[in-house]
Amino acid sequence: MPEDVVSSELRKQHLIDPEICIRCNTCEATCPVGAVTHDDNNYVVDAEKCNFCLDCIAPCPTGSIDNWRVVRAAWSIEDQLGWNELPAQENIAGDTSQLSGDAVEDEIEALLATAHAGAGGKVGPPASAAKPAVNLFRRAKPAIAVVQGNYRITAADTESDVRHIVLGFGDTPFPVLEGQSIGIVPPGTRADGKPHDVRLYSIASARDGEKRSANNLALTVKRVPGGVGSNYVCDLKIGDKVQVTGPFGATFLMPNAHDANVIMICTGTGSAPFRAFTEQRRRTGQNVTGKFVLFFGARTPQELPYFGPLQKVPDSLLEKHLVFSRVPGSDKEYVQDRIRREAVDMGTLLQSPKTHIFICGLKGMEAGVDEALADVCRKHRLDWTALKPDMRAQGRFHVETY
Numbered sequence: 278m279p280e281d282v283v284s285s286e287l288r289k290q291h292l293i294d295p296e297i298c299i300r301c302n303t304c305e306a307t308c309p310v311g312a313v314t315h316d317d318n319n320y321v322v323d324a325e326k327c328n329f330c331l332d333c334i335a336p337c338p339t340g341s342i343d344n345w346r347v348v349r350a351a352w353s354i355e356d357q358l359g360w361n362e363l364p365a366q367e368n369i370a371g372d373t374s375q376l377s378g379d380a381v382e383d384e385i386e387a388l389l390a391t392a393h394a395g396a397g398g399k400v401g402p403p404a405s406a407a408k409p410a411v412n413l414f415r416r417a418k419p420a421i422a423v424v425q426g427n428y429r430i431t432a433a434d435t436e437s438d439v440r441h442i443v444l445g446f447g448d449t450p451f452p453v454l455e456g457q458s459i460g461i462v463p464p465g466t467r468a469d470g471k472p473h474d475v476r477l478y479s480i481a482s483a484r485d486g487e488k489r490s491a492n493n494l495a496l497t498v499k500r501v502p503g504g505v506g507s508n509y510v511c512d513l514k515i516g517d518k519v520q521v522t523g524p525f526g527a528t529f530l531m532p533n534a535h536d537a538n539v540i541m542i543c544t545g546t547g548s549a550p551f552r553a554f555t556e557q558r559r560r561t562g563q564n565v566t567g568k569f570v571l572f573f574g575a576r577t578p579q580e581l582p583y584f585g586p587l588q589k590v591p592d593s594l595l596e597k598h599l600v601f602s603r604v605p606g607s608d609k610e611y612v613q614d615r616i617r618r619e620a621v622d623m624g625t626l627l628q629s630p631k632t633h634i635f636i637c638g639l640k641g642m643e644a645g646v647d648e649a650l651a652d653v654c655r656k657h658r659l660d661w662t663a664l665k666p667d668m669r670a671q672g673r674f675h676v677e678t679y
Contacts, residue, residue, distance in 0.1 A: 290346050291322045291329065294363050296415045297341035297525070299460060299475045301679070304333040304342045317469060319358050324351035335400040338458060338477055338677070339525040340411060362417070401672035403532035403633055407484070410452045411527055416475060419462060419520040420449050424513045425493055432579035438500040439546060439582045440511045441481070444519060445493040453494055453524045454484050455531040455553035456635075460522035463509045475522055476506030479549035479637070479677075483557040497549035497582055529635065529675045531557060537567040538632040540623075542612055542646055544574045547638030548582055550677070554635075555595055562594070567631060570596045570622075574612040574638075576603040612642070613649035623650075624657035627664065633673045640678040 293304065293313075298320055305313040305320065312326035313333065333342050346352075346366055402409075414420040426443035453459070460475040467473055482495035500511040513519065531554045532539065541551040551571060558569055575581035578601060587597060598619065602609045616623060626632045627650070634650075636643050651661040668674035 290324050290348050290351050291327050292344045293320050294341040294344050295319045295360050296362050297339045299477050303336045307333045307336050316358050321354050321357035400528050402528045402530040403672045405532045405534035406530035407454055409454045409527050414522050419522050420451055422446050422519045422521045424515050424517045427513055430582045435579045437580040440498050442496040443487050453480050455557050456529040456550045457524045457526040459524055462520040463506050481549035481552045497546045499546045529677050532633050535565045536631050538626050540570045540634045542572045542636045544638035572598045572612040574600045577601055613645040616649040620653045620656050623653045636676045643676050
């Protein structure tokens with residue numbers, strides 16, 4: 278009998294919450310056994326293929342993949358494709374055909390506890406991170422935010438139109454932490470008549486707001502030609518109302534420990550969570566001893582979001598490495614190149630158990646960064662293949678790419 282089956286009547290099933298899922302395809306691309314599939318409506322898990330390896334859990338940006346039910350008979354793919362919301366956990370505690378009373382409840386708890394016990398498990402947050410609130414607002418019942426600001430933060434004469442968007446929530450509590458994301462629901466429908474999918478954006482402000490205690494937050498959004506979500510957000514006017522879901526994310530969180538070293542590596546709008554990290558450190562870090570280091574890559578200074586404001590951040594607060602790949606008359610440089618150049622300091626930081634690494638940006642950038650970190654380790658007689666999984670297991674290594 279498979280270990281995930283308690284009896285012929287009870288088994289664990291892995292499901293995806295269609296209300297939270299943003300249809301980013303991360304789960305299907307990650308699943309090593311092909312258990313995840315989708316149609317135009319939902320992403321679903323085939324119970325006959327899923328082996329509970331949990332490889333899909335950590336990459337999911339919203340947590341929609343992290344849902345489990347104990348069932349008598351597994352929900353079929355066809356059932357799941359038709360869902361608009363997850364079914365409630367079936368009340369099976371009264372089924373005494375195989376087990377009775379407390380024994381059934383114990384078995385249910387044991388099954389659900391195995392959800393994060395697989396190889397690798399779920400990447401945890403930093404030990405000192407504050408506990409996040411997640412999934413407070415869903416598509417069916419979103420929070421309504423009002424646009425308080427929309428500012429271009431790249432030079433006007435460049436093709437890269439990146440915006441700093443400020444959203445206010447008025448009297449609606451919307452608690453967030455640095456490293457979390459929100460979902461925005463674009464109005465209108467797709468060509469097939471169905472509502473547009475929710476778009477996910479990283480929060481770019483500190484937990485107490487873009488303005489202190491103002492119950493608002495900021496986003497960093499790049500306009501993508503033909504992009505439904507990005508053009509909608511970039512075109513918002515002050516006073517416009519926006520449907521917001523979330524907040525999402527329980528692991529890519531800023532450590533609060535005063536002695537934590539934080540290495541932040543990003544490109545483009547991947548800077549959003551690190552702006553939030555830096556602002557929170559600026560507001561609360563008068564007595565911190567840990568280092569804050571930023572490696573930020575763009576084509577040119579004019580296309581680097583927040584380039585101007587970054588120049589005003591004191592080096593005592595943030596060690597900045599701004600690197601550019603398309604500056605006329607200069608050699609191309611990428612974040613991984615600068616990491617290698619800083620091998621001495623980076624090696625010292627990598628040897629500290631208080632060091633955290635966060636990587637955020639376009640999908641694929643992590644490969645080059647990974648190789649650079651391996652090179653740094655070799656110079657210091659460290660084994661990156663051993664250090665990286667240790668850091669990951671300790672909640673000190675996080676990657677968020679899109």
